[in-house]
Each structure stands twice: as structure tokens, then as C-alpha cells.
Amino acid sequence: MPEGHSVHRIARQFGVNFVGEHPAVSSPQGRFAQGAALLDGRNVLDARAVGKQMFLEFEGDQWLRVHLGIYGAWDFSGEVRIDSSIQIHGQTPGHSRLGQNGENSGPGNHVDRDAEDSVTSIGAPRRTRVRMAETDKESAASESFPPEPVGQVRVRLLTDTVCADLRGPTACEVLTPAEVDAVVQRLGPDPANANTPAERARFVERAGKKKTPIGLVLMDQSVVAGIGNVYRAEMLFRAELNPHTPANTLDRTVLEALWDDWAELLEIGITVGQMITIDGLEGEAYQRALVERDERHWVYKLEGTPCKRCGANIILEEFGARKLYWCPGCQH
């Protein structure tokens, strides 16, 4: 479950590999057969992300709307051209996750990489498979193209050279332009699309009126789009804010700083492909942060461990039906 950064990365990937093409659209799983038939063979005109939602525009005023929910993911395979503005992380041999049967690796595939290759930036097209979900992974290309659908593939978009498979989305539907507008209207501003004073003010206005705790307001997609449970917890820590503080009691400058921080974290997330929420990591520490979640966060999933800043025990609390991690020593 990808927070906003993943969805923007995916939209860029579609921009590079599918915009201008006329992909065959199908639903190997069958659950999206009708929608797929509406889009099949049409020219793809645009790929956009707003918060956690992605919109693909097809000719003839047909829009595909996809929301990945908690476990949705796109897999790209074939001659995947990586957008030069983003990086893709491979896996370092010896890392614990490498030994398992990677879900991207079809039968007979190997992950065979240099030790130095934990971060790869790829400009030229080449046969590869790239999973774009909460954590991107690259693995060896399968022998045949297009690959046999693995698991429950809701939608497959296929050109002569590239294949994109969607699994487990919470929403996948074809909309009219008016319906797309309605969805976007309900969403708050997304700094990855427009980090402007006006958009920041829109966030401050909406958030500043809420009596609800700031810890809930940051997750409210109609207030600000794209923040999920990880960024929520980390942003509150970085702002040294108690999650229970009613949003309308916060100084305007505090809300502005939250917006600015979100814009910064989101940009890092889009570029790097990981939610790096600790600033100033360099060298080996940064490399570790790319592969070890505990090394890149202050509080998320770190309950019971000492705060990296003050040493107090990180708390886990059920909050709005989600898990909230925070430091009682730092956040007041």
C-alpha cells in the first residue's frame, strides 16, 4: 500500500512506456473484462496521479481509475524504460529478502546482481521486470514475452514491448471525464502536482478548521492527498507534534511547516522509491536505509524500541482504526 509517492512513480512509468501507445487491454482474471473491452486498443493520452489514485486517459474520453488500496501492485515487464527522474532499487545479495522465491521471478528466473548494485538507475531500455508497489523490486526478465499472467491479474496493458499487470487493487474502473473531475474534487491538494502557495493555503484552511486530532487530519485525503500511515507517523515525529492535538489549535505556521515537510518527503519518496523519513543519512547509513525499514524511520513499526533522538520508548496506539507509532518524549 503504497502511499502517494508510489502512485506518482507508477504514473511516471506509464507516461514513459504507455502514453502514445495503443495497448491491448485485457483482464486475465476476468473481473474487469467489461472495462478492459472499453479500453482495448485505444491510444493512451495521459497518465496522472492525485494522492493515492492514478488516472490513465484513453482516447474517446475514457479514463481508467486505479486505487491500489493496501496490497495492490503493478508489475512492469519487457523493455521497461525507467523514467530518468526516478531510481529503482534492486536487492543486495545476502540480504534476507533475497533468498525467498521472489514473486516477480517466474520459473527459472534468477536474481543475479552485483553487490554494488543495490541501487540502480536505468536509462536505456532493457528486458527487465519491475514491481511498483510499496517497495520496488527489479528482477531478471522472463524468457518469453509477454509473460504468463501470474496470480490474479485484474488488468493487463500490453504493447509490442512492454506489459503492465495490476493485482489486488481496491478500485479499478472506467470513468467519464466528469466522473474523474468529481473524484479529484473530493481530494485535497497534492504537492507533487502543485506545490504552490495557493495549494499550501488550501491545506492550511482545511486543516485549520478541523477539531479532530492532527494525527487523523493528516490521513484525511480530502484535506491533503497522498499521506498514509507511515508518512503520517513520521511527519508528526519530525514536527514534534502530539498526534492528539486538535488541528484547529495549531498555529498556522505549524500547518504550513507540515505542508512543506510533506512536499519534501514526497519528492524524496518519488525519486528514491522509498519512504526515507530520516534526514541527512549518508554513505553506508543511507545504503542501509534503502533496504532496512528500521533504518529509515524514526517511529514507524519501532514500538518498544528507544527513540533514536531522546531514548524514550516508542509507543504503539490504535488510533482511528489504524496503528499509530509515536514518541512520547519528543512529541508534545
Add this chain to the structure above:
DNA sequence: GAACTATGCGGAA
């Protein structure tokens, strides 16, 4: 192989 977990959210109650 079972059980549990997840970066989300809509709808029923």
C-alpha cells in the same frame, strides 16, 4: 501449511 499482517477505504450498523 496455517495464521497473521499490511503503507486503504467504503459501506453497513
Add this chain to the structure above:
DNA sequence: TCCGCCTAGTTCA
């Protein structure tokens, strides 16, 4: 407030 969706990874036995 709780349930269900729906998939895959991880942990435990």
C-alpha cells in the same frame, strides 16, 4: 465502530 474487500509477504509451527 466494525466489517469486508482481496493479494502477497512474513512468521510460526
